[in-house]
Amino acid sequence: MTVLYITQREAVISKAYEAFEITLKQADGSWKKSTIPVQTVNQIVLFGNPRLTGDALMYALELGITVHYLSSFGKYLGSTLPSCSRNGQLRLAQYQCYQDADRCLHLVKTIVAAKITNQYTVLYRRGYRSISLKRYKSELQKQTNLEQVRGIEGTAAREYFACWPTLLGDEWGFRGRYRRPPTDPVNALLSFAYGLLRVQVTAAVHLAGLDPYIGYLHAVTRGQPALVLDLMEEFRPLVADNLVLTVLKNRELKRQDFCDSLGAYQLTEGARKTFLEAFEKKIQDEFQHSVFGYRCTYRRAIELQARLLARHLQEGVPYQPLVLR
Amino acid sequence: MTTLFYLIIYDLPDTKAGNKRRNRLHKLLSGYGKWTQYSVFECFLTATQFTKLQVQIEKLIKPQEDSVRIYVLDAGAVRRTLTYGSDKPRPDKVLII
Numbered sequence: 482m483t484v485l486y487i488t489q490r491e492a493v494i495s496k497a498y499e500a501f502e503i504t505l506k507q508a509d510g511s512w513k514k515s516t517i518p519v520q521t522v523n524q525i526v527l528f529g530n531p532r533l534t535g536d537a538l539m540y541a542l543e544l545g546i547t548v549h550y551l552s553s554f555g556k557y558l559g560s561t562l563p564s565c566s567r568n569g570q571l572r573l574a575q576y577q578c579y580q581d582a583d584r585c586l587h588l589v590k591t592i593v594a595a596k597i598t599n600q601y602t603v604l605y606r607r608g609y610r611s612i613s614l615k616r617y618k619s620e621l622q623k624q625t626n627l628e629q630v631r632g633i634e635g636t637a638a639r640e641y642f643a644c645w646p647t648l649l650g651d652e653w654g655f656r657g658r659y660r661r662p663p664t665d666p667v668n669a670l671l672s673f674a675y676g677l678l679r680v681q682v683t684a685a686v687h688l689a690g691l692d693p694y695i696g697y698l699h700a701v702t703r704g705q706p707a708l709v710l711d712l713m714e715e716f717r718p719l720v721a722d723n724l725v726l727t728v729l730k731n732r733e734l735k736r737q738d739f740c741d742s743l744g745a746y747q748l749t750e751g752a753r754k755t756f757l758e759a760f761e762k763k764i765q766d767e768f769q770h771s772v773f774g775y776r777c778t779y780r781r782a783i784e785l786q787a788r789l790l791a792r793h794l795q796e797g798v799p800y801q802p803l804v805l806r
Numbered sequence: 807m808t809t810l811f812y813l814i815i816y817d818l819p820d821t822k823a824g825n826k827r828r829n830r831l832h833k834l835l836s837g838y839g840k841w842t843q844y845s846v847f848e849c850f851l852t853a854t855q856f857t858k859l860q861v862q863i864e865k866l867i868k869p870q871e872d873s874v875r876i877y878v879l880d881a882g883a884v885r886r887t888l889t890y891g892s893d894k895p896r897p898d899k900v901l902i903i
Contacts, residue, residue: 485901492903498830499837499862503903516836517901520855757902765899 484524485517486757488750490553492531496540522546526680528753529553547687549680553747556672557679560687568690574794575695575708588793588800589627589698592714593634594618595802599718600641602805607648607726613640631698641718649729652736662746666739667725669746670756674721675713677760681783682713689787691794712786715802720779724763733759772801809897811884812839812856813877814847818867827866831874834862842892850897 487494491506501519504512525541525548527533533541533548538561541548548561578584601614617637624630642658645667649655655667663669686693686709696707698714728734738752748756764779777785782803793800814835818828835841838859839849851859867874879887887894 483898483901485903487903489903497836498833500833501837505903516841518837518839518849518898520837520858521839521849521851521898522901754902761899761902 483522484526484761485519485522486526486528486761487531488528488753488757489531490529493534494531494537495534496536501537501540519546520544524549524680524684526551526677547684549683551676551680557676557683560680560683562687568791571690571791571795572692572695575692578794579695579697579701585697586625586627586630589630589711590621590624591800592698592711592802593630593637594621595804596634596714596718597621597637598804599715600637600722603718603722603726604641604644604648609644609648627698634698648726653729664746666734666736666746667729669739669748670725670728670734671721673748673753673756674725674760675717677757678713678716678721679709681764681780682709682716682787685784685787686712688784689791691787691791712783712790715786715804716779716783719803719805720763724760727763728756728759768805771804809850809852810856811879811881811895812849812851813879814839814849814874815877816845816872816874818872824871827868827872830866831863834859834866840895840898842895848895850895 487503489505493504495502495504497516499520501517502514503517504514507513519541522544523546525533525546527548528551530553538548542561542563545563547563550558550560552558578588597614597618604610604614614637617633617640621630621633624633638658646655649667653667654665656665658671659665659668660672663672683693683706686706691708693706693709695701696709696711699705699707699710701707733755734748734752738749738755739746740749767776767778768782769775770777770782770785772789773785786803789798790800792798816828816831818824818831832841835847835849838851838855839847842848849856849859863874884895889895
């Protein structure tokens with residue numbers, strides 16, 4: 482389970498027999514070559530626009546490697562997927578559930594409840610007890626339509642982020658979640674972390690053979706991979722939020738690691754590497770899985786959740802989101 | 807999936823054909839692991855990956871002339887490994903470039 486991240490703009494990735502060769506531009510303008518044991522890689526994540534030759538791309542697909550493209554800001558742009566699972570039966574089950582309002586509502590409530598529990602846990606572990614978040618959970622069960630559930634999710638999220646300035650202290654100037662564009666360093670970091678998480682969830686959804694565009698909590702509108710966003714919800718607090726809070730608390734990133742361009746903040750090149758390393762460490766963190774009982778990494782847990790959702794859709798096994806205490 | 811540590815060392819004759827095979831073997835192994843010293847590769851592979859490599863090695867080399875030795879080590883053996891002047895063998899979980 483190795484992930485290859487390429488963050489250098491001037492990189493050229495080509496195939497050299499069974500390996501990949503990466504040509505990097507050095508500070509003095511010369512080019513340096515190095516080989517990568519690509520046989521042991523499962524995912525390639527490209528930032529900005531490094532060049533991947535046709536040969537290399539074809540070979541990656543042959544080996545079953547997924548290639549993900551992100552902008553240099555960390556925004557998810559798309560993926561090239563090996564032809565693994567195209568499970569027609571599963572997709573039909575997914576559409577059937579979408580047509581069934583009651584099943585839909587039940588599933589969405591489970592997902593939102595898990596997200597709120599996980600948000601509560603994030604705050605609780607850092608010594609902050611937000612009673613109102615717990616209240617939203619019981620209120621959730623009384624709701625009778627999707628719109629109301631989405632409303633509660635939004636209100637809970639606002640309350641949750643309202644607790645963040647106390648956790649972070651004044652120096653970061655965090656005043657709430659702003660996405661387009663992220664207007665302060667913390668928001669920039671959150672957006673980046675969510676982008677990286679989305680890569681993992683997208684890969685898991687495709688691996689399980691689900692249709693990324695038919696979701697339940699998120700509206701099915703043009704260009705929105707609703708199911709990916711649905712599955713992401715329970716992991717947002719567990720992976721991304723926890724990571725951002727830890728990185729800032731441990732002072733792994735400082736104010737000068739961010740640069741401001743036209744009101745939008747982003748990470749500088751060196752800091753991005755630091756954050757990627759921290760993200761990889763986090764996603765390969767092992768914990769005791771609450772449903773299966775064995776130790777697994779977050780990356781594996783994401784895949785398990787996608788498969789659990791598939792089981793739920795096809796066989797009616799109750800969907801249990803990942804909740805940690 | 808569990809990975810084992812494979813230490814692969816090789817010795818191929820210094821003839822024209824031998825050099826060619828050695829070159830090709832080097833390129834093949836570069837796809838699977840880390841080139842640590844002359845004619846030494848360290849690979850962390852799953853059973854499937856190793857089988858693939860094994861097939862390719864067997865297709866490439868000539869057992870009458872060449873010698874390739876593969877030592878298969880488990881996690882305990884890797885932990886007890888001693889190194890002087892270089893890093894201990896460790897699987898790459900992430901490559902950031």
